[in-house]
Amino acid sequence: MSDIAYVKTELSPTLPPPPNAAGPMKWLKDNLFSTWYEAIGTVVASAILIYLFMSIVDWAFVTSVWEASSFEDCLERYTGHPVGACWGFVDARFNQFMFGPYPTDSYWRPIIVGILLVAGLLPIMFEQIPGRKIAAPLMLGIFPWLSVALLHGPIEMTTLDSGLGIGVTALLFVLGIALGLYGRKNFNPGQTMIGFGVAYCIGVMYFLAWGLGLETIATNKYGGFMLTLILSAVGIGVSLPLGIVLALGRRASNMPLIQMLCIGFIELVRAVPLITILFMAQFMLPLFLPEGVDFDNLVRALVGVSLFSSAYMAEVVRGGLQAIPKGQFEAADALGLNYSMSMRLIILPQALKIVIPNIVSTFIGLFKDTTLVSIIGLLDLLLTMKQAITSTKWLGMEHTGYIFVGLIYLVCCFGMSRYSIYLEKKLHTGHKR
Amino acid sequence: MAEAAASAMDISDEVAIQISGMHKWYGDFHVLKDINLTVNRGERIVICGPSGSGKSTMIRCINRLEEHQQGSIVVDGIELTNDLKNIDSIRREVGMCFQHFNLFPHLTILENCVLAPIWVRKTPRKEAEETAMHFLEKVKIPEQALKYPGQLSGGQQQRVAIARSLCMNPRIMLFDEPTSALDPEMISEVLDTMIDLAESGMTMLCVTHEMGFARKVANRVIFMDGGEIIEQNEPEEFFNNPRSERTQLFLSQILAH
Numbered sequence: 284m285s286d287i288a289y290v291k292t293e294l295s296p297t298l299p300p301p302p303n304a305a306g307p308m309k310w311l312k313d314n315l316f317s318t319w320y321e322a323i324g325t326v327v328a329s330a331i332l333i334y335l336f337m338s339i340v341d342w343a344f345v346t347s348v349w350e351a352s353s354f355e356d357c358l359e360r361y362t363g364h365p366v367g368a369c370w371g372f373v374d375a376r377f378n379q380f381m382f383g384p385y386p387t388d389s390y391w392r393p394i395i396v397g398i399l400l401v402a403g404l405l406p407i408m409f410e411q412i413p414g415r416k417i418a419a420p421l422m423l424g425i426f427p428w429l430s431v432a433l434l435h436g437p438i439e440m441t442t443l444d445s446g447l448g449i450g451v452t453a454l455l456f457v458l459g460i461a462l463g464l465y466g467r468k469n470f471n472p473g474q475t476m477i478g479f480g481v482a483y484c485i486g487v488m489y490f491l492a493w494g495l496g497l498e499t500i501a502t503n504k505y506g507g508f509m510l511t512l513i514l515s516a517v518g519i520g521v522s523l524p525l526g527i528v529l530a531l532g533r534r535a536s537n538m539p540l541i542q543m544l545c546i547g548f549i550e551l552v553r554a555v556p557l558i559t560i561l562f563m564a565q566f567m568l569p570l571f572l573p574e575g576v577d578f579d580n581l582v583r584a585l586v587g588v589s590l591f592s593s594a595y596m597a598e599v600v601r602g603g604l605q606a607i608p609k610g611q612f613e614a615a616d617a618l619g620l621n622y623s624m625s626m627r628l629i630i631l632p633q634a635l636k637i638v639i640p641n642i643v644s645t646f647i648g649l650f651k652d653t654t655l656v657s658i659i660g661l662l663d664l665l666l667t668m669k670q671a672i673t674s675t676k677w678l679g680m681e682h683t684g685y686i687f688v689g690l691i692y693l694v695c696c697f698g699m700s701r702y703s704i705y706l707e708k709k710l711h712t713g714h715k716r
Numbered sequence: 717m718a719e720a721a722a723s724a725m726d727i728s729d730e731v732a733i734q735i736s737g738m739h740k741w742y743g744d745f746h747v748l749k750d751i752n753l754t755v756n757r758g759e760r761i762v763i764c765g766p767s768g769s770g771k772s773t774m775i776r777c778i779n780r781l782e783e784h785q786q787g788s789i790v791v792d793g794i795e796l797t798n799d800l801k802n803i804d805s806i807r808r809e810v811g812m813c814f815q816h817f818n819l820f821p822h823l824t825i826l827e828n829c830v831l832a833p834i835w836v837r838k839t840p841r842k843e844a845e846e847t848a849m850h851f852l853e854k855v856k857i858p859e860q861a862l863k864y865p866g867q868l869s870g871g872q873q874q875r876v877a878i879a880r881s882l883c884m885n886p887r888i889m890l891f892d893e894p895t896s897a898l899d900p901e902m903i904s905e906v907l908d909t910m911i912d913l914a915e916s917g918m919t920m921l922c923v924t925h926e927m928g929f930a931r932k933v934a935n936r937v938i939f940m941d942g943g944e945i946i947e948q949n950e951p952e953e954f955f956n957n958p959r960s961e962r963t964q965l966f967l968s969q970i971l972a973h
Contacts, residue, residue: 608816608818610814610816610818611818611820613781613814613818614812614814614818614819614820615820616779616780616781616807617779617781617807617810617811617812617814617881618807618831618832618836618880618881618884619804619807619808619832619836619884620831620832620835620836621800621804624835624836628831628835629820629831632822633820633821633822636822710822712821712822712864712866
């Protein structure tokens with residue numbers, strides 16, 4: 284019996300899909316109107332959405348007041364119709380929301396910092412924009428100190444007050460350069476790094492003491508959106524590298540002491556609310572520090588926020604490291620790569636790519652958590668707004684004010700979220716196995 | 717013909733790997749028991765045995781992916797100790813291919829191949845790329861150089877893995893079940909590459925169950941079971957005339973169908 288014998292003699296042709304299986308009508312029918320009760324649901328939901336949309340448009344654009352010199356300009360009594368948003372209030376206090384109590388005639392300083400930040404970040408964030416190779420080291424090595432100098436002006440360095448201090452630092456600087464050059468000549472990366480590192484630190488110290496020769500503006504004059512940005516930029520800039528180091532330390536099972544320190548730090552910080560850490564930095568730190576040593580309020584908040592998010596970042600990164608198959612570590616080892624090379628070139632690029640969504644979540648969380656610094660008296664965006672609406676000149680501006688602040692946060696956070704999606708797409712290297 | 721090729725290959729008196737009295741434990745579990753093995757330069761050794769017999773563990777000890785607790789391993793005259801410098805210099809001379817290829821998925825094929833020469837051997841990029849293309853041609857996939865590993869078939873990936881190891885110009889190659897994760901259609905392309913490599917005189921240690929390969933290129937077959945070397949012999953003698961009972965049982969099982 285050879286009934287089961289069968290031979291295919293020609294290939295089947297490739298056909299287009301039938302007409303009713305594609306197109307917008309098909310999508311509508313499948314998703315919105317597939318049954319009668321779904322159709323009703325669609326209609327009701329659309330009606331609600333349209334009503335909400337119209338109300339928002341009405342509030343923000345139609346019945347809103349764009350120019351006002353005090354709250355009275357936004358009263359129905361004055362305009363003759365019910366009033367929505369009072370954008371005149373935002374307009375009148377805009378500078379305060381952006382810069383807080385920063386001296387008006389020095390606004391150019393934070394503005395230059397902002398422009399430099401954007402100009403430096405764009406080529407790093409988008410590879411279509413040329414100049415990444417130049418921008419990255421500048422942003423890491425020069426921008427932070429340049430911004431400090433621009434925003435704050437000279438910083439008092441007690442070390443540099445005495446002739447002895449100047450002598451010692453100058454000597455160290457020269458020695459550092461010499462060691463660096465010597466190390467480079469002998470291809471000793473350790474010596475090169477230590478030498479140039481010391482010289483760089485001393486260079487930075489002198490630069491900060493000089494502060495571009497500008498007028499000093501104390502940190503208690505910082506506020507508004509500028510302060511929020513400073514807190515989150517420093518928090519983001521510190522927490523990612525520190526988090527990576529902590530995560531690697533936590534996995535370093537061959538160095539139990541370092542591992543224990545990392546675990547201890549991460550668990551301790553994660554077990555405590557951010558507010559507590561900020562309070563600790565504010566009120567407890569002075570108790571432990573020797574007499575006369577004092578940190579600036581803003582610096583305390585920066586340290587608190589950075590350490591807090593580093594602990595979270597460490598766990599996020601560790602999650603990514605766990606996801607890398609053991610074979611990748613082994614392949615890197617077998618090729619003779621040392622620990623730092625295999626982490627830098629093989630493991631971290633893959634691990635960080637996996638956790639991009641979580642990293643950005645942490646950044647977004649950090650950005651919003653900066654509002655907590657108002658508790659220790661720093662005038663961030665939210666607190667600035669709070670103060671503005673208590674002014675007797677601007678009574679009843681809660682809606683406009685808080686929605687404006689909310690919009691700023693929304694734009695920033697949504698931007699970060701979109702960027703993370705862009706990054707994920709860019710780094711997706713074909714079909715993963 | 718293959719045998720003629722095999723016998724034409726030179727095996728020098730120079731010792732490439734010397735393992736003596738090596739023991740290894742995983743916790744309390746004694747995985748490798750008193751391993752003694754001398755590999756001369758140019759030798760091609762196939763290691764077989766049931767799963768869990770310690771054959772992978774043994775070759776992974778040779779480049780310190782696993783640590784041994786007793787005895788000594790000397791590779792190219794350098795003894796493996798906890799000294800990181802020794803480990804690194806041995807790893808530079810010993811190439812390894814894995815069952816699951818372990819290519820770096822975030823790098824292109826070419827980048828996979830030039831990474832170690834550039835960073836470990838400090839070869840200039842241009843030179844490293846030329847070497848990489850040379851070896852990619854040898855394994856017959858130069859046209860895939862700019863693709864990512866995920867876009868290649870298993871057989872192609874394993875050939876890239878071989879090329880990647882060769883780019884470091886190793887003196888010894890270790891293969892840890894290189895064809896076990898492959899579809900039957902792709903096994904032969906990988907084995908062909910390995911046969912070419914054997915004919916070029918490379919010292920090879922290969923954990924595999926490809927008995928055809930063993931007959932063709934090996935000059936010694938080692939049978940392991942329970943963490944011990946049970947039997948070793950020339951391939952003809954080993955397959956036709958196994959001496960120990962365990963070897964006979966193993967061979968009858970894998971050759972049964």
